[in-house]
Amino acid sequence: MAEDPKIEFDHAKGEKIPHFRSLSGIEYKRIYDREDWDGELPDGGEYPFTRGIHEDMYRGRLWTRRQQSGFGSPEESNDLLKYLLRVGQTGINIDSDIAGKIGVDPDYPLAQADVGLQGTSMCTYEDMAALFKDIPLDRISSTLIFPPPASVVMMGQYMMMAKAEGIPRESLIGTMMNCPFTQLVGPTFQANTHFFPIDLALKIGLDLMEYLIPRCPKWNILNVNSRNIRESGVDAVQEAAFSLALGSDFVDRLCKRGLDIDRFARRIGFFSAVHLDIFEEVAKFRAMRRIWARQMKERFGARDPKSMWFRCAVQTSSLTLTAQEPMNNIVRAAVQTLTAILSGVQSVHTTSYDEAYCLPSEKTHKLAIRTQQIIAYETGATKSVDPLGGSYLVEKMTDELEERIWELMKVIDGRGGFVECFKEGWVEGELNSARYKLADQMESAELPIIGMNLFRDEETAPDIEIFRQAPDMQAKRIQYARDYKKGGNRESARIALKNLYERTRSHADEDLVVPMLEAVEARATLQEVCDAMREATGFSIPG
Amino acid sequence: MTADLDLDTLFESLRSGNRRTGGLVMSLVEDCHPQKEDILKRLYECMDRAFAVGVTGWPGVGKSTLIKCLAQAFLDKGKKVGIIAVDPTSPFSGGSLLGDRVRLREIEGRENLYIRSMASRGHPGGLANSARALVKIMETMGYDVVLMETVGAGQDQTNVALIVDTTIVVVAPGLGDRLQAIKSGILEVGDILVVNKGDRLGADGTAADLLNAVMMGERKGWHPPVIKTVALESKGIEELMAEIARHAAHSAAEGSAKARKHRAAENEIVEAIKTRLFERFFNGEDPIGKSMSEYAARLCERKSDPLILADAILREKDIS
Amino acid sequence: MAKMGLDAHDNGLRIVSKWLADAGYEVIYAGVYNSAERILRMVIEENADAVGISFLGGEHLHYSRKLLDLFRENDLKDVKLIAGGIIPPADVITMKDFGVNAVFTPGTPRGEILKHVAACLSVSERVPS
Numbered sequence: 002m003a004e005d006p007k008i009e010f011d012h013a014k015g016e017k018i019p020h021f022r023s024l025s026g027i028e029y030k031r032i033y034d035r036e037d038w039d040g041e042l043p044d045g046g047e048y049p050f051t052r053g054i055h056e057d058m059y060r061g062r063l064w065t066r067r068q069q070s071g072f073g074s075p076e077e078s079n080d081l082l083k084y085l086l087r088v089g090q091t092g093i094n095i096d097s098d099i100a101g102k103i104g105v106d107p108d109y110p111l112a113q114a115d116v117g118l119q120g121t122s123m124c125t126y127e128d129m130a131a132l133f134k135d136i137p138l139d140r141i142s143s144t145l146i147f148p149p150p151a152s153v154v155m156m157g158q159y160m161m162m163a164k165a166e167g168i169p170r171e172s173l174i175g176t177m178m179n180c181p182f183t184q185l186v187g188p189t190f191q192a193n194t195h196f197f198p199i200d201l202a203l204k205i206g207l208d209l210m211e212y213l214i215p216r217c218p219k220w221n222i223l224n225v226n227s228r229n230i231r232e233s234g235v236d237a238v239q240e241a242a243f244s245l246a247l248g249s250d251f252v253d254r255l256c257k258r259g260l261d262i263d264r265f266a267r268r269i270g271f272f273s274a275v276h277l278d279i280f281e282e283v284a285k286f287r288a289m290r291r292i293w294a295r296q297m298k299e300r301f302g303a304r305d306p307k308s309m310w311f312r313c314a315v316q317t318s319s320l321t322l323t324a325q326e327p328m329n330n331i332v333r334a335a336v337q338t339l340t341a342i343l344s345g346v347q348s349v350h351t352t353s354y355d356e357a358y359c360l361p362s363e364k365t366h367k368l369a370i371r372t373q374q375i376i377a378y379e380t381g382a383t384k385s386v387d388p389l390g391g392s393y394l395v396e397k398m399t400d401e402l403e404e405r406i407w408e409l410m411k412v413i414d415g416r417g418g419f420v421e422c423f424k425e426g427w428v429e430g431e432l433n434s435a436r437y438k439l440a441d442q443m444e445s446a447e448l449p450i451i452g453m454n455l456f457r458d459e460e461t462a463p464d465i466e467i468f469r470q471a472p473d474m475q476a477k478r479i480q481y482a483r484d485y486k487k488g489g490n491r492e493s494a495r496i497a498l499k500n501l502y503e504r505t506r507s508h509a510d511e512d513l514v515v516p517m518l519e520a521v522e523a524r525a526t527l528q529e530v531c532d533a534m535r536e537a538t539g540f541s542i543p544g
Numbered sequence: 545m546t547a548d549l550d551l552d553t554l555f556e557s558l559r560s561g562n563r564r565t566g567g568l569v570m571s572l573v574e575d576c577h578p579q580k581e582d583i584l585k586r587l588y589e590c591m592d593r594a595f596a597v598g599v600t601g602w603p604g605v606g607k608s609t610l611i612k613c614l615a616q617a618f619l620d621k622g623k624k625v626g627i628i629a630v631d632p633t634s635p636f637s638g639g640s641l642l643g644d645r646v647r648l649r650e651i652e653g654r655e656n657l658y659i660r661s662m663a664s665r666g667h668p669g670g671l672a673n674s675a676r677a678l679v680k681i682m683e684t685m686g687y688d689v690v691l692m693e694t695v696g697a698g699q700d701q702t703n704v705a706l707i708v709d710t711t712i713v714v715v716a717p718g719l720g721d722r723l724q725a726i727k728s729g730i731l732e733v734g735d736i737l738v739v740n741k742g743d744r745l746g747a748d749g750t751a752a753d754l755l756n757a758v759m760m761g762e763r764k765g766w767h768p769p770v771i772k773t774v775a776l777e778s779k780g781i782e783e784l785m786a787e788i789a790r791h792a793a794h795s796a797a798e799g800s801a802k803a804r805k806h807r808a809a810e811n812e813i814v815e816a817i818k819t820r821l822f823e824r825f826f827n828g829e830d831p832i833g834k835s836m837s838e839y840a841a842r843l844c845e846r847k848s849d850p851l852i853l854a855d856a857i858l859r860e861k862d863i864s
Numbered sequence: 865m866a867k868m869g870l871d872a873h874d875n876g877l878r879i880v881s882k883w884l885a886d887a888g889y890e891v892i893y894a895g896v897y898n899s900a901e902r903i904l905r906m907v908i909e910e911n912a913d914a915v916g917i918s919f920l921g922g923e924h925l926h927y928s929r930k931l932l933d934l935f936r937e938n939d940l941k942d943v944k945l946i947a948g949g950i951i952p953p954a955d956v957i958t959m960k961d962f963g964v965n966a967v968f969t970p971g972t973p974r975g976e977i978l979k980h981v982a983a984c985l986s987v988s989e990r991v992p993s
Contacts, residue, residue: 099870099871099872099921100870103870110899111869111870111897111899112869112870114868114869114923114926114927115869115870115871115921115923118921118922118923119871119920119921119922191646191872191895191896191897192872192874192896195897233875234875323970323971324950324969324970324971325971357950357969357970357971358950358952359922359950359952360922425604426604433878436875436878436879437878437879437882440879440882440883444973444974450971453971454973463953467952467954470922541650543649543897543899563905563908563909564908564939566909567908567909567910567911568911570911571911638888639884639885639886639887639888639889639890639891640885640890640891641881641882641885641891641893642890642891642892642893643893643895645892645893645894645906646893646894646895649895649897652902652905653901653902653905658909659909660909660910661892661910663890666890
């Protein structure tokens with residue numbers, strides 16, 4: 002018996018989308034025209050950089066294709082790195098597992114089941130060297146995702162490795178994320194305060210920045226992670242305001258240490274999310290460029306235009322990807338990548354379509370890289386600077402977002418700055434309201450998500466290859482860490498750690514980076530270095 | 545639970561400090577287990593032995609951190625400590641999200657510590673009633689000190705204040721006008737006033753403000769001290785412990801503890817009568833049922849008033 | 865409601881906790897960084913009927929097995945275990961086989977979660993407000 006065909010939208014009725022609001026609630030007008038915007042724009046590379054931080058943008062140099070990668074052992078991650086470079090990655094982005102970020106070794110009890118799952122398991126100098134084996138550090142830049150104090154240990158290991166290869170510190174190119182507030186997803190208060198005293202972490206991060214500025218002039222000392230904030234459900238305005246406020250807070254603290262802004266501001270960057278509302282996102286980035294430029298110039302007195310650049314790396318949103326019909330995510334990621342390019346960002350990680358299932362496999366990584374290459378070479382998006390500039394809609398939205406972002410930044414400033422707001426729990430409160438609101442919107446389909454709350458097909462389990470790791474990987478890493486620490490000839494490490502302990506106990510207000518690096522050079526492990534400081538401050542970590 | 549519990553075995557297990565039994569019995573008295581009365585009778589047979597401290601205040605002032613410090617201090621003195629963390633129940637859903645344990649995480653897992661979460665509603669006989677029962681259970685299990693954390697400043701908190709030996713009210717600087725609004729409530733129940741986050745701007749001002757109010761108020765015998773703490777750094781805790789001890793000694797000497805317990809007892813009897821009346825007349829059923837939305841609508845449109853509606857409902861149920 | 869091990873992606877945990885509280889349950893929110901032993905202690909002290917755990921990084925089989933073993937060893941067989949998060953379809957089956965009562969993957973509607981939780985706990989569903 003033939004089934005009646007389903008006609009969801011009668012021709013007479015027609016099909017319409019449920020509403021015309023952007024993700025942050027801005028109402029899209031029916032049509033935009035000169036009444037909405039009739040202004041002037043600066044040139045590309047001209048203050049306040051609305052159209053981009055460079056005069057020629059992608060015509061002069063394409064963005065970096067910088068996929069975050071890493072899993073299991075350093076050796077396996079090294080293989081993946083080489084594969085990614087072979088298929089067209091142009092920048093390295095090292096993501097360690099959680100243990101690495103919070104400063105514990107694989108044999109830490111609470112870490113044992115998480116070792117190597119969300120990133121590379123790494124804790125020793127030898128791990129770093131294995132991870133980067135055969136990689137020419139002076140020909141390709143590396144981003145290392147670590148908050149302080151782990152950032153200091155990893156930077157130390159990286160510098161040791163460069164030295165062993167004869168690469169001078171002045172030639173080191175890359176970024177250490179180095180932000181204590183936003184690396185650990187959320188940033189829920191618990192995640193950021195449970196493994197190290199937050200004030201000391203912040204201070205160590207600043208110490209590292211101060212250490213690197215004169216010694217590694219090409220190295221980026223900080224990436225403010227606005228993506229993690231955004232992925233908890235806040236909107237574009239909140240994402241921008243929180244991250245710009247946090248960035249300003251860091252700049253303020255560095256200035257208060259007596260540093261000259263024109264020596265360090267250009268070494269600070271941002272890491273943002275890109276979501277699916279194309280025009281709002283483009284407007285967001287343009288607004289952020291303007292606001293940051295103004296902050297640097299007017300509030301902090303920067304004179305060099307490079308100090309005013311809002312340099313931004315992005316990763317396309319994971320929050321918007323679905324477990325249902327995962328292939329749809331390819332489309333989403335492609336649109337988001339295009340949006341990033343239209344926004345003028347400096348590097349991109351395109352999220353893989355299996356995000357809701359597992360870590361990316363080589364296959365899905367490759368597709369992500371191809372996505373970026375297709376946009377770069379096959380579309381016209383890279384042939385002219387700020388192609389959407391001058392669009393009545395985009396300019397109006399840029400103005401509107403800029404206004405809202407400033408307002409929120411004033412609120413944060415009035416409360417004592419982002420760091421204060423974070424410590425008070427205010428940021429957490431905002432994030433919580435946002436996540437519940439977003440969950441409601443996803444439930445009710447007010448935020449339409451095809452395949453999940455709209456046009457949902459109750460299909461059988463998706464045909465998707467789940468990336469699985471070697472079954473003995475964790476056991477091996479745990480044993481490695483144990484053996485390393487029990488090994489012979491650790492006297493110099495013990496001495497250096499004791500020194501670090503003493504310094505932290507009695508001179509924590511002075512530089513701690515140098516004693517930390519000494520311990521790293523003496524082959525202390527990540528946890529050993531961090532524990533010395535934990536013990537010195539009487540800080541205990543969850544068992 | 546259908547089988548009758550052997551109360552002798554149950555209480556023997558409780559007295560040995562068995563956590564599992566403790567958790568179970570606490571649930572039995574919170575819900576309406578058929579043997580609840582017998583259990584309560586046995587519990588109240590023993591004289592009050594544990595020292596109960598209530599800690600109350602608005603959300604965000606740092607109560608949990610403060611309780612953590614106090615618990616640590618008592619544990620370090622070798623005491624067995626119980627914590628009852630009360631979180632508000634949603635008036636709409638009847639459900640509750642109890643998140644205090646997360647804030648007590650640093651001390652969780654210690655041997656002589658028991659942490660129990662409690663919702664503020666859904667207790668026949670009132671919150672204070674159930675809380676008292678929980679304190680008694682902890683006492684029977686051998687706990688010397690029970691710290692009870694409640695939120696806000698309302699009737700519930702006033703009732704809880706009556707069942708503990710010492711009530712600490714915690715504020716934080718920056719409350720502004722809210723402080724004015726809740727001052728009378730604070731002074732009514734607070735035996736010790738704490739200004740937490742004492743290293744922040746405005747802390748001294750807030751402390752001075754409270755001190756002033758204490759001076760001007762009438763409180764026979766005991767003048768609530770105002771203490772500044774920075775719970776996150778465990779500052780001010782020694783002073784607070786000393787004041788708690790001082791208050792305990794004072795109440796014992798003066799007999800105000802007795803008067804308070806008397807008032808609490810009167811309260812409990814009234815609440816119990818209310819519970820019984822409700823049970824007897826409505827047999828445990830929802831007294832209003834389907835007509836509720838109609839009545840509520842009438843009330844919303846101001847076409848009637850609650851007492852008139854109550855009379856109508858009672859008439860319908862043949863109660864006059 | 866708890867997360868185990870080091871992963872701190874607690875979005876799902878927070879949202880489902882709130883949904884459950886809104887549906888009338890008494891939810892004890894244990895946050896992140898919990899070990900199996902800590903959860904065991906909470907279950908005992910709070911006399912919990914069920915535990916909800918959320919995973920992201922691939923550690924779900926290890927931890928759910930560990931928890932179920934602990935429940936069995938401590939005579940808590942009746943406590944229900946409900947899991948959620950990024951769990952591949954094949955693992956959902958494995959988990960149910962060794963005793964997890966329900967598994968919810970991303971995108972499961974609120975109504976479905978509440979329905980299944982109510983069924984697990986043999987309670988009648990209250991109409992969410």
